[in-house]
Amino acid sequence: MAHTLTEYKGEKPGIKFLGFDIRQFLAGKYRTGKNTNGKLLGFKTNITPSKEKQKVHYQKIAKVIESHKAAPQAGLIKHLNPIIRGWAKYYATVVSKDTYSNLDHLIYQKLIAWAKRRHPHKNSQWVVNKYWKTIGDNNWVFATKQEGETTLRLLSHKDTPIVPHVKVKGESSPYDGNLVYWSSRMGQ
Structure with a gap:
């Protein structure tokens, strides 16, 4: 079944659909949603990545890290980046900021455990200085130098911009002849 109504194990009622957890919460008049006529609804709909999909994603990343115990840092980064990029972009249209921070x-x-395992006789400061670099304003980037002085860095979930879905304006329809509106919308 693609979606289920959950009201068990202390969870609030909601729907899980395509890896998303859709729930509605009571909200005051300044934070509430509105219908198409501008009337206040009294609740706010919150869509987040489901806990199950977060767990599956983390387990996949952990499995890659475990399978690359002896691999060089660049090899590990090259295997992890597509996994992180794809998952983060899939959930970039919903409320994912806290989820991204937790996963990071x-x-x-x-990665700290991976690095310490590789150098059991070195202290933590040495390990951190070897594998984590400062790039721009971020002091904790898992990165390495490659040939030609290019830096290969591990992508971060939180660096993916959250771009919410933009609702269709008012009574607009693809069949109303407003080609400028629909072409600019489709271009985004």
């Missing part, structure tokens, strides 16, 4: 923290912990 868990991956950081996995």
